[in-house]
Amino acid sequence: MRPIEYASPRTKEQAVRLLASTWGETEVLAGGTDLLSLLKDDVVTPRRLINIKEIDELRGIAFDPRKGLRLGALVTIEELLDDPRVRQHYPALAEAAEGIRSPQIRNMGTVAGDLCQRPRCWYFRAGFGLLARDAQGRSLVLHGDNRYHAILGNDGPAYFVSPSSLAPPLVAYQARVRLFGPGGAREMPVQAFFRIPQSEDEREHDLRPNEIVTEILVPPPQGEASATCEVRQREALDWPLATASVALKMDGDRVTAARVVMGHVAPTPWLSSEAAQALVGKTITDDVAQAAGEAAVRRAKSLGRNGYKIQLARVAVKRAILRAVQGGAR
């Protein structure tokens, strides 16, 4: 069989030393809920797997009202869901985790893995590459079946949607992601962690091949009204067709600042300044929420078969806003 080395380091320093400096050579194994599929389907063919589950410092949830929330990279979706502090202070995050409907994935999948999982684009998964081109360089997505592809940020060359469930609420809460590599630690907003690859040599994250995600840091709750709304066809395990997470800072009934983030609509989590502008200074009503939904998709465009997702994103934003002020924690 095609040989694969398997390494199980105990420290993050050991882990990064085992990682190669170019993509494709090595892969990080945590929950494995995505990586094993990628390996079986020959989408990735690393020569070495680095299991990071033995690195204790990557575990644990910590919460301090003044410092905020710290999620170790290895925190599972189930641990996140089971934590009452997360549910109380960051409801949009808990609601997004609830959208991951498979108990097996909740039990094995990790929060960092949710951010780092690869796109579900069926051309990518069939081996046509992240940018899904045929031998002539033609985009399979543009010329083929793009019913589940991007409606925003879809000017190319990537058309897949970011599959992360947790990134939209994390971006809404202005969370940061902390990485560790040979040069030490670095940190960036979750939004900056995602990017649109420009070539097959790039990935969809600002993560170097020899870096790992170590933790996710969410700022202290600032009394935001927040919520996540997903549009999914099934109650059973199913990829959302569009999601929205919102975090609204309120002064009485008026919105003073807003972050509106859509998921599964673009190659990255999509922070909509248009939707935020439509909310600031307003009191939330059905009409205001509707207008913010309209603003959120103003720049959206169909690739041919995915026009319906524009409506779904619009509705997701509207409903997330309404849920945040009606039911979400303040």
Added chain:
Amino acid sequence: MTEPLHPSPAEYTWPERGHRRLIGKRISRVDGPAKVSGKATYTYDVHRPGMLYGKILRSPYAHARIKSIDTSAAEKMPGVKAVHVIQGPGTEIFWAGDEIVAVAAVDEPTAEDAIRSIRVEYEILPHLVIDTDPQRAGDLAKPTAEEVVGDPDAAFQQAEVIVEGEYGLPVITHCCLESHGLVAEWEDEENLLVHISTQAVSSIPNQMARPLGIPAGNIRVKMDHIGGGFGSKFSPDRWGIVAARLSKMAGGRPVKIMLERDAELMVAGARPSAYGRVKVGAKKDGTLLAWESTSWGTGGMGGGGRPPLPYIFEIPNQRKQHTAIMNHIGSARAWRAPNHPQACLLTMAALEDLAAELGMDPLDFFLKNIALTGRRAEIYRQELQIAADLIGWKKHWHPRGDRSRGPIKRGLGLAIHTWGGRGHASNCDLTIHPDGSVEIKLASQDLGTGTRTGITIVAAETLGLPMDRIKVMIGDSRYPPSGPSGGSTTIGGVSSATRRAALDALDQLFAKVAPALNARPEDLEAVQGRIGVKGDPSRSMSWEQACARLGGMPLTVRGRNPGPGHLTGSGVGGVQMADVSVDVETGVVKINKMVAVQDCGLIIDMKTAESQCYGAMIMGIGYALYEEKIMDQLTGRMLNPNMEFYKLAGLGDVGELIVHMMTGPGYDERGVIGLGEPPVISPGAAISNAVANAIGVRVPYLPLTPDRVLEALHKKGGHHATH
């Protein structure tokens, strides 16, 4: 074997109502504990000593000609024990996923490496994998002659209300949770043992004999349990023959080939699509007058089936024409009630649209025209009333388009269906041992329907014994031949054969013990583990005492179906109603409740009968809302050969399911009739009708996905800016 005494045919009957101790009761399946504890052995679980793993290289192209194949690297690879070219240079390939080369190796990774090392050059040919437009099919469209019944032109002239619509449902796959596959091993030079996941234990040997060049009697087929077939597992398939060849090449070592999930979805099952433009006309009072349909569909290069249109309602004037599209997808296989779900949707949706145009409640409209359903009209009438009560039709139904506030719209829909289900040819050997133990052998298979349980119930009922005294052995081709489990024929076949065997065995046993009880054999009965004189409890002996009188030899009796007496029948009717909610802002459809009212003659086990209906409704919800074999015209491939994007209904998606089985006078005396297929026919139509009722417009095609629902709403014109 002892020749049975032949009672007169009139004596081969089912026990009268009131004399059934087990038949028709709600009895748990006898192999339930084995299944839920993981002890039941499926083909996938079969591991034989020295077993090799087979893997298959498949064509990535939908239409191509093989130019060359180089297997040299695979042959040299350590651990590879056999390499077999299935389709050689010059062969034309007609679908992506078709089998090119097979290898057998000591483990799966080695076999996969060997497959990856094989180089095949293809000449790529033009392909067609879509089916929604017969115009695009060109020469691959095969129109059939128009059929005319009555005078459709005059009838449409006479019609006061006419609706026209387009309806359809795509190719879906069988998606067996246990994929297709087998373990083949040569026990010696001439004799092959096959463990295979199959619906046809008795007919697999004959299907493998010719390609392998050995007598069918040299092939033994075994299967204990199956993880789904749904009509897709009647054949050993090409990979089955290949596994036997690989085993031969490897000196007889067992070779296991189980299809990977993607192969299972690409090549091992497809239900033909059907689309149609339908016109129906009626008088203002709802009297149906005329039908016209132009339909088409595909099932791969075979062209697919032909739905029987119009379905059930024998509309007096008809014009219909069907076009079979041949295209480059994995071939069609029988899918649970072949052609019926397609015909049901095209008909029931058109009729519901007509009822809406007439301003009639479709329940009233169906009842108004119920005579057109023919000899089962009274059954349908009864079933419609019961179903309507169970779902609260008169309370919840509203004219098309839920006008309540908010984005969630609720609607009701209905459909009716029919099926045959007469018992197939089946033989069983029932043996009573002198120690009183009873065993029954037959080469049937349990498709997951509870076949063992049904046989056990019939034998225990007939012999007057508890069920745990009966040992049922099935799933081995060395046992007496029994038909394939297809067409809902198994329960009728095996229950009739078992009943005849048990009655004959009792006759012989009675003859042996009658003198000791100082009675005539015909005065004896077997009840509660005793054999005694009818009406005289003082003259009886225990079952064991009776069996001891057999002497040294067990008593074996062959039971057959067909045979004397009326034990199995054919022809059932069923009604289903669906209650759905549709979010008109997202197009997401949820099932609130479904009701199935079904007749199937005399029911052997109420619990497994109901289970068939529950399972069928769940499967039906799957194809109504989620399932589609998504073919990509650009690459020629299936885009969703996985369980992420080939979506099945989960528990949270099926809502409340209610089953009501029709039993009693008018039903029981029709004999035992199969049930596997009929309840899966109506869900697509009933759910589509319920969605139309909810949102006020027809969504033409299944599955009813958000994009299709939103498109239909958009075309209707009303922007649902509700909050």
